[in-house]
Structures are given as C-alpha cells and as structure tokens.
Amino acid sequence: MKNINTIAQEINAAAVNYRMSDFQEIRRQIHGLLRPKTHKIFTNQTINDNRAFHSGGRQEIQFNIGLEGDQNEWLRYGLAFSLEPSQTLPDPMVLEPKVLKLNEYIRENQSELEDVRFWYYFDHQRSATMPVTLIPKDLIRVPTFLFWGKLSRRDIIQPEEVLFLFDRLLNVYEFVEGNVPLRKRPAELNKGFQFKAGCSNKMEATIQRSQATTKAVTLHHNKLQAAIHSILSQKYGENNVGTENDTGRGSRVDLVVRDGNKHMYYEVKTGPSIRDCLRDAIAQLIEYSYWPGGNEADTLIVVSENPLTPDARRYLLMLRERFHLPIFYQHFDLIQGSLGKPE
Numbered sequence: 389m390k391n392i393n394t395i396a397q398e399i400n401a402a403a404v405n406y407r408m409s410d411f412q413e414i415r416r417q418i419h420g421l422l423r424p425k426t427h428k429i430f431t432n433q434t435i436n437d438n439r440a441f442h443s444g445g446r447q448e449i450q451f452n453i454g455l456e457g458d459q460n461e462w463l464r465y466g467l468a469f470s471l472e473p474s475q476t477l478p479d480p481m482v483l484e485p486k487v488l489k490l491n492e493y494i495r496e497n498q499s500e501l502e503d504v505r506f507w508y509y510f511d512h513q514r515s516a517t518m519p520v521t522l523i524p525k526d527l528i529r530v531p532t533f534l535f536w537g538k539l540s541r542r543d544i545i546q547p548e549e550v551l552f553l554f555d556r557l558l559n560v561y562e563f564v565e566g567n568v569p570l571r572k573r574p575a576e577l578n579k580g581f582q583f584k585a586g587c588s589n590k591m592e593a594t595i596q597r598s599q600a601t602t603k604a605v606t607l608h609h610n611k612l613q614a615a616i617h618s619i620l621s622q623k624y625g626e627n628n629v630g631t632e633n634d635t636g637r638g639s640r641v642d643l644v645v646r647d648g649n650k651h652m653y654y655e656v657k658t659g660p661s662i663r664d665c666l667r668d669a670i671a672q673l674i675e676y677s678y679w680p681g682g683n684e685a686d687t688l689i690v691v692s693e694n695p696l697t698p699d700a701r702r703y704l705l706m707l708r709e710r711f712h713l714p715i716f717y718q719h720f721d722l723i724q725g726s727l728g729k730p731e
Contacts, residue, residue, distance in 0.1 A: 389543055392455055395463065396430040396440045399453070402547035403429060407555045411451075414558070415444055418566040429554075441468065446476045449486055449564045451554055452535065455542065456514075465550040466504065466537015467557050471530050484528050489564050491522045496572050497559075501536070504553075509533040536560075544588050544632050544640070581683030583646050585630045587617040608658050613642055616656065616691060616720060619727045620645055635676050635683065650686040653677060654718075662694040662717075666703070670715060688715045689730060695719055696731055704731070 390398075403409045412424035429451060431443045439454030452468035469487055471480040494501065501520040508515045510532050520536060527534065538553060562568045613631055620629045624645050633644040643654035655673050657665035669690040677685045696717050707713045716730035 392438055392440055392453065393435050395453060395542075395545070395547075396435050398547045399550050400428045400430055403551055406551040407558060408451075408551055411554075411558070412443070414562065415565075418562070441470070446470070446474065447483070449483075449490065449561060451557070451561070452537070453550065456539065461542055462539045463542045463545045463550075464535060464537055464539050465545075465553060466535060467560060468536070469532075469534040471528070471532045471534070473530060480530055481528075486564050487523055487528050487534070490560065492570055493560055493563050494520060494522055496570055500556075500559075503538075504536055505538065506534075506536050508535060546634070549634060581633070581635055583630060583644060583651065584633055585627045585646075587614055587630075588632045609656055612656050612658065612691070612693070612720060612722060615722060615725060616654065616727060617643060619725070620654075635679070639672075639676060641676050644685075647686075651683065652687040652689060653685040654689045654691055656720075657690065657692045659692065659694070662692065662697055662700045665692040665694060666690055666700060666717070670707075673715065674713070686714060687730075688713070689718055690715070691718050691720050691727070693720055693722060701731060 403411075408429060409427075411429055412427050415421070416424045426443050429442050430440045430453075434441050434443050434445065438460065439452065441450040441452045442448075445451065450468050450470065451466075452470075453463060453465045456462045456464050469483055469490075470477075471483060473480055477483075498520060504520050505517050506520045507517045508527060510527075517539075523534065536557075540549060559568075563570060617629055617631055620643065624647060628646045630644050630646075631642065632640045634640055641653045642656045645652040645654070653673055653676055655669040657669050659665040659668065669692075670688075673685075673688040673690070676682065677688060696719055700717065704715055704717055707715050718730055719728040720726070721728075
C-alpha cells in the first residue's frame with residue numbers, strides 16, 4: 389500500500405491539471421514574497437511518516453493529508469490548523485485570529501461545505517466526525533489539531549480526488565490568509581463523472597473495528613467484484629469495464645460498464661437475503677445516478693449471490709413500471725463463475 393510520501397508526490401505530479409498548480413504563486417502574492425520557495429504543494433521538508441502539509445503551511449491554514457485508522461487504512465485530505473508547538477511555531481496561538489476568520493467564512497458559506505466534514509485531535513485523542521460548523525473558543529487551544537476535509541480508503545484513493553477538493557478549498561485559503569472580500573459562493577460539488585477501465589487491486593482481508601474489539605474480516609465483496617469484472621470484461625471488453633469509478637462527488641460505483649455512450653452501474657452486495665441486498669443497493673444506485681450534477685446511468689443493476697425470489701421480482705418490476713427506474717437484478721454464482729441475466 390502506498391505510503392504518505394508516495395501519495396504526496398502523486399498529488400504534486402497530478403496538480404498540473406488543477407488550479408493547485410499555481411498554489412505557491414498564489415501564496416507568494418498573498419504574503420508578498422519575492423519568489424516562491426518551491427512550485428510543489430508538498431516538499432520533503434513538509435512530509436512526515438504519516439502526514440504532510442503544504443510547503444510554508446506551518447504558520448497558515450494548511451493543505452493537509454494524513455493517515456488515519458487502526459491500520460492507517462484511511463487517508464484524510466483537506467485543510468487544517470495545527471495548534472501544536474514546534475521549533476518553527478513555538479506559540480501556535482498566533483493562529484487564533486485565522487481560526488476566527490475561518491469562522492466568518494463558514495458562517496457565510498456553510499452550504500458550500502455541506503459534503504465536507506470536521507474533526508479534531510486533542511492530546512492525540514480523535515473527536516467524532518461532524519458536519520462543518522463554527523469552531524467554539526474552547527477548541528482554539530494548544531495542542532489541538534483542527535481538520536476540515538474528507539476521508540477515503542488509502543488503497544483506492546486517487547490524486548485527482550484530493551486535488552478536486554483542494555481546488556474548491558482554495559477559496560477558503562485565500563480568504564483566511566489574504567484580503568479577499570467575504571462573499572457567498574455557490575456550492576460546487578460536481579467534478580464530473582469520468583469512466584475509468586480496470587479492476588482495482590484490493591485486499592481480500594482487512595482489520596475492522598467492531599464495537600470495542602478488533603477482528604479480522606474476510607472481504608468477500610472484493611472477490612465477487614473481481615470475478616464479476618472478469619465476466620463483464622469478456623462480454624464488453626476490458627476497456628469498457630471499470631471498478632470503483634468515482635461518481636464525481638466522492639462516492640464510488642462498484643462496477644461500471646461503458647457501452648458506447650451509455651453506462652451501466654453495478655452494485656455488489658453480500659447480505660444474507662435478497663431483501664437486504666436490494667434495500668442497500670437501490671438507495672446507493674439511485675444516488676449515484678440521480679444526485680444533482682451526476683452522470684445518469686442507463687441501467688442500474690444489483691448483484692448478489694442470493695437467488696431472486698418471486699416477491700423480489702415483483703418489487704423490481706413495480707419500480708420499473710410505476711417509477712420508471714431502470715433497476716434490475718443479476719444473480720452471481722461464485723463457484724460456477726456465472727452471472728445470470730438481468731431480471
């Protein structure tokens with residue numbers, strides 16, 4: 389799995405297609421520097437074992453990435469204030485006016501940040517994950533680490549996903565660090581669906597927290613996903629089938645088939661009953677296809693190892709006839725390696 393240095397360097401390389409490619413020049417103009425120290429977002433001096441912040445960011449609101457989770461299986465990415473003392477910032481409370489300035493931005497533009505989350509660390513203890521809201525005064529203290537952003541699994545994160553959010557959050561950075569007038573901004577949550585062929589290589593086992601204990605869990609879902617990808621690739625061609633395609637709003641479709649200008653979305657479920665699988669998958673597929681700004685798929689397909697029951701067949705037929713939703717079900721037999729026809 390990629391370490392934080394590799395992830396940071398991939399973000400640096402991919403930034404050429406994003407506004408973040410000009411970030412250090414934007415910093416130079418805001419702070420009146422003669423020239424940028426670097427043109428990269430992250431440098432070796434700002435990349436640590438499990439986190440990185442932008443070059444020059446120790447005394448600023450910083451673009452930050454970091455590993456989280458029991459096994460460092462998650463990558464956080466977004467903006468942060470580090471109120472932890474260091475050699476370069478012995479008195480972190482000089483950042484307090486900037487935190488309060490961020491509150492001004494949030495007060496006016498909370499809807500723009502509706503898909504962003506907030507959490508913090510105090511004495512290395514992580515808070516719950518919360519919607520973005522005004523920061524109370526009692527959190528603006530040493531050695532708090534304040535963070536606004538998102539989490540994605542480290543094994544599937546793409547630099548483009550990080551840079552899309554960074555580009556959006558440049559508005560926040562420019563207001564907090566510069567003299568940009570405060571104004572209400574429209575929410576810009578859509579970066580556009582882009583089909584990507586291929587099958588992501590995910591582990592078949594991982595560690596999952598269950599209540600207060602930790603146990604090994606076999607990711608049967610990944611076996612099914614890989615096997616179904618192989619079957620669909622034989623039918624439609626490898627260049628027309630992809631796993632974990634980003635919808636453009638941070639969510640991912642298990643499998644996407646491209647058929648000319650049309651797309652089919654597949655959601656794979658491992659629930660114990662057909663009813664459980666349909667309940668969970670249909671809600672996801674509808675969001676993937678119809679959330680504002682998304683790519684509307686021509687066909688939505690639920691896949692599981694449960695045989696389709698008569699009631700489930702009638703339910704799907706009713707959804708298609710009454711609500712005109714193009715939702716179908718396909719039964720998958722892992723032992724036989726067969727994928728049934730859409731019903």
